[in-house]
Amino acid sequence: MKRTKLFAALTALMLILAACTAAEDGGAATTEAAAGGGDGGGAAAGGTLDAVRAADVVVCGVNDGLPGFGVVGADGTYSGFDVDFCRVVAAGVLGDADKVEYKPLTADVRFTSLQSGDIDVLIRNTTWTATRDGQEGASFLFTVFYDGQGMMVPASTGFTTLEDLADANICVLSGTTTELNLTAVFGARGIPFNPVVFEDNAQLRPAYEEGQCEGWTSDSSQLASFKAAIEGEGGDEQFIMAEIISKEPLGPVVSDGDTEWAQAVEWSVMATVQAWEFGLDSGNIGSYSGDNPNILNFLGTDNFDPGLGLSSDFAIQVVTQVGNYKEIFDRHIPAIGLSLEGSPNNIWTDGGLMYVPPYR
Amino acid sequence: MTTETQEPQRRNLARPPFYRDVRVIRVVSQLLAVLVVFAIAFWLVNNLISNMNRLGISTSFDFLFGPTNTAIPYHGTFDPRSPVWQMALVGIKNTFLAGFFGVILASVMGLLVGISRLSDNWLVARLATFYVELFRNIPPLVIIIFFGFAVFTFGPFPIFSESWELKVPGSVNNFLIINNDRWGIPGFTATGALVGFWAILIFGVIVAAYVWLRRTKHFERTGQPHHRVLWFTGVVLASLVLAYFLTGQPVDMSWPVISENRRRVDGGFIANWGWMSVTFALGLYTASHLGEIIRGSILAVHQGQSEAGNALALSAFQRYRFVILPQAMRIALPPTINQYLNLVKNTSLGTAVGYAEITALTKTSVGNGRPAFQSFIIVMAVYLTFSLSISLVLNIVNRRLELESR
Numbered sequence: 171m172k173r174t175k176l177f178a179a180l181t182a183l184m185l186i187l188a189a190c191t192a193a194e195d196g197g198a199a200t201t202e203a204a205a206g207g208g209d210g211g212g213a214a215a216g217g218t219l220d221a222v223r224a225a226d227v228v229v230c231g232v233n234d235g236l237p238g239f240g241v242v243g244a245d246g247t248y249s250g251f252d253v254d255f256c257r258v259v260a261a262g263v264l265g266d267a268d269k270v271e272y273k274p275l276t277a278d279v280r281f282t283s284l285q286s287g288d289i290d291v292l293i294r295n296t297t298w299t300a301t302r303d304g305q306e307g308a309s310f311l312f313t314v315f316y317d318g319q320g321m322m323v324p325a326s327t328g329f330t331t332l333e334d335l336a337d338a339n340i341c342v343l344s345g346t347t348t349e350l351n352l353t354a355v356f357g358a359r360g361i362p363f364n365p366v367v368f369e370d371n372a373q374l375r376p377a378y379e380e381g382q383c384e385g386w387t388s389d390s391s392q393l394a395s396f397k398a399a400i401e402g403e404g405g406d407e408q409f410i411m412a413e414i415i416s417k418e419p420l421g422p423v424v425s426d427g428d429t430e431w432a433q434a435v436e437w438s439v440m441a442t443v444q445a446w447e448f449g450l451d452s453g454n455i456g457s458y459s460g461d462n463p464n465i466l467n468f469l470g471t472d473n474f475d476p477g478l479g480l481s482s483d484f485a486i487q488v489v490t491q492v493g494n495y496k497e498i499f500d501r502h503i504p505a506i507g508l509s510l511e512g513s514p515n516n517i518w519t520d521g522g523l524m525y526v527p528p529y530r
Numbered sequence: 531m532t533t534e535t536q537e538p539q540r541r542n543l544a545r546p547p548f549y550r551d552v553r554v555i556r557v558v559s560q561l562l563a564v565l566v567v568f569a570i571a572f573w574l575v576n577n578l579i580s581n582m583n584r585l586g587i588s589t590s591f592d593f594l595f596g597p598t599n600t601a602i603p604y605h606g607t608f609d610p611r612s613p614v615w616q617m618a619l620v621g622i623k624n625t626f627l628a629g630f631f632g633v634i635l636a637s638v639m640g641l642l643v644g645i646s647r648l649s650d651n652w653l654v655a656r657l658a659t660f661y662v663e664l665f666r667n668i669p670p671l672v673i674i675i676f677f678g679f680a681v682f683t684f685g686p687f688p689i690f691s692e693s694w695e696l697k698v699p700g701s702v703n704n705f706l707i708i709n710n711d712r713w714g715i716p717g718f719t720a721t722g723a724l725v726g727f728w729a730i731l732i733f734g735v736i737v738a739a740y741v742w743l744r745r746t747k748h749f750e751r752t753g754q755p756h757h758r759v760l761w762f763t764g765v766v767l768a769s770l771v772l773a774y775f776l777t778g779q780p781v782d783m784s785w786p787v788i789s790e791n792r793r794r795v796d797g798g799f800i801a802n803w804g805w806m807s808v809t810f811a812l813g814l815y816t817a818s819h820l821g822e823i824i825r826g827s828i829l830a831v832h833q834g835q836s837e838a839g840n841a842l843a844l845s846a847f848q849r850y851r852f853v854i855l856p857q858a859m860r861i862a863l864p865p866t867i868n869q870y871l872n873l874v875k876n877t878s879l880g881t882a883v884g885y886a887e888i889t890a891l892t893k894t895s896v897g898n899g900r901p902a903f904q905s906f907i908i909v910m911a912v913y914l915t916f917s918l919s920i921s922l923v924l925n926i927v928n929r930r931l932e933l934e935s936r
Binding site: 277278281282285299301302305306307336337338339344345346347349350352353354356357362363364365366367368369373376377380381382384425426427 | 582584585586587588599600601602603604606610675679682683684689690710711789791793794803881882883884886890893894896897898899901902
């Protein structure tokens with residue numbers, strides 16, 4: 171009898187404790203993360219630039235499973251278009267492109283990671299949207315890749331329009347804008363469909379290849395990279411529908427509330443486009459001998475300093491160590507089947523959207 | 531000698547100063563502990579809120595009433611414009627479905643395996659041991675992924691458009707549709723109002739429970755066999771038949787049919803591969819643990835009980851059913867509660883095979899801009915509710931089973 175009473179009392183206590191902790195557990199997680207970030211990455215209001223300089227390393231959130239944009243090689247090194255822009259930031263801010271610590275992140279934790287100060291900058295094929303800008307405490311910087319969502323189907327099916335996929339299973343990654351666009355576009359056209367949602371492309375791809383899904387929707391760049399991979403490994407021929415169903419501007423993201431750091435990252439990144447526009451690349455930027463005053467400013471001749479908190483030769487560091495935008499693009503993107511010609515990623519003087527403010 | 535020992539004793543009777551008084555120290559230390567806990571909790575929450583405010587992240591729960599904007603896998607009827615809390619309800623339902631059927635599968639398999647391990651039959655005992663060692667030593671996530679991908683994605687089943695349709699002999703109706711994505715089995719569909727039907731049925735169950743009690747009393751009074759399970763089932767079935775005909779046959783069979791474009795299963799009950807993977811994987815995984823618990827509990831029942839059963843010429847089944855298992859269950863129940871709780875919590879791994887349970891849906895929702903902290907606080911509350919409910923029910927059962935302590 172005594173035991174019963176004790177038990178009842180314990181249960182009551184547990185219930186009370188549980189009710190209290192339900193509201194607190196979330197708190198514990200964040201504060202720890204924020205505290206952890208304070209000494210390492212340091213996303214505390216302002217001061218990220220100083221914190222990064224003090225730590226002598228840029229902590230960069232990346233994708234580790236997207237060919238062309240961010241992959242880990244067999245030897246554990248990261249490479250890809252997004253990864254190169256992490257290197258650009260390190261070269262611009264610290265003068266050494268190798269001073270990057272990569273943090274592989276899944277789509278659904280990337281913003282939390284940024285908010286908590288776990289990473290200094292997020293360059294992980296992340297689409298700039300109003301909701302994310304407004305609600306995630308994130309600042310989206312210069313768009314480095316203009317993408318759009320497409321739909322891939324096995325070529326043998328002969329499907330060419332979204333209507334061909336009525337009622338079909340469509341593979342999509344969770345926690346992405348892709349999922350929202352898919353629902354919105356199919357909903358608007360009144361096409362019923364069934365999403366099959368995966369957390370990771372490593373699980374999505376076999377499901378698609380084995381015919382569990384009839385369509386695979388994602389950013390066109392991703393589809394192109396997987397089309398190349400599937401066909402290259404002897405899989406069925408794939409077809410990417412001509413229709414682009416969304417705008418997906420991808421670029422670096424930093425935490426809200428630290429404009430000094432945001433400027434440093436943005437101008438480091440934009441230097442790659444400026445160099446391209448000036449016709450400077452990793453081979454010739456060190457030996458420029460002309461007298462174009464804009465270029466001389468850009469190269470930091472006579473210690474020209476616009477007050478961005480970067481060293482005057484940051485552009486030289488960025489371009490010699492990593493390359494200009496076109497070099498970075500050519501290194502990674504044509505391999506997955508996309509070209510610069512005719513795409514919005516071309517320089518504005520050739521009809522693209524790559525346009526940066528003047529450096530003067 | 532006596533005077534010497536009495537002297538200090540008398541001094542002890544005087545009340546010590548309050549800071550050495552055990553009763554005061556007890557109360558004060560507990561109060562202090564509570565205060566410290568609350569202070570830390572307050573500090574953490576305060577820290578969280580000020581950090582979120584600094585970053586301009588909303589701390590409200592208003593997002594629950596905004597539109598979901600994403601479709602839910604295998605829930606074609608879910609309107610993406612419905613509010614987020616409705617999406618959460620779908621997730622809770624799916625967590626429940628996987629947990630509920632997983633628990634049933636785990637219990638049945640666990641009992642079989644536990645008894646088999648103690649079998650005198652060499653082959654049966656070895657097979658059960660193999661089963662336990664296999665499943666107990668693999669992480670549940672791996673088993674789920676194995677089921678999802680080895681059984682369905684890469685498994686022997688055809689793709690949707692080439693589904694196997696097993697017909698009821700001599701009929702065009704399917705009793706089973708099998709492919710690597712969704713299975714269909716016959717179900718029921720309402721063709722009229724069901725209020726009367728349910729009312730009669732519930733009344734029938736109450737009558738059946740009454741009959742159960744009467745039969746038990748009868749048995750206790752006369753010692754004649756009670757057959758209460760038979761009586762109970764009989765009454766329930768009779769009321770079911772009665773309800774069906776009295777209310778004008780308001781329920782009809784619904785046969786699973788593949789749609790003309792061969793991309794949908796219409797009618798019947800539909801099970802998707804994610805649910806099947808999670809339920810089977812967790813059911814079989816937990817069964818390996820339950821099997822060990824049950825084996826241990828059976829071994830803990832005194833050998834003499836079994837021998838006494840033998841001496842009474844009980845069959846092996848009767849010995850287990852009436853002598854050993856009732857005592858073993860008493861020992862097995864507390865650790866079994868833990869296993870059930872684990873199973874329900876492990877359903878959160880279903881996200882690996884795209885099963886739309888509450889964790890998976892919340893992750894999607896958070897990825898789409900809904901605030902992470904508030905969302906996961908809700909998820910935690912959901913799991914807590916599930917766990918506490920299971921604990922509550924099983925603890926009541928446990929108390930009923932417990933021996934009265936003398």
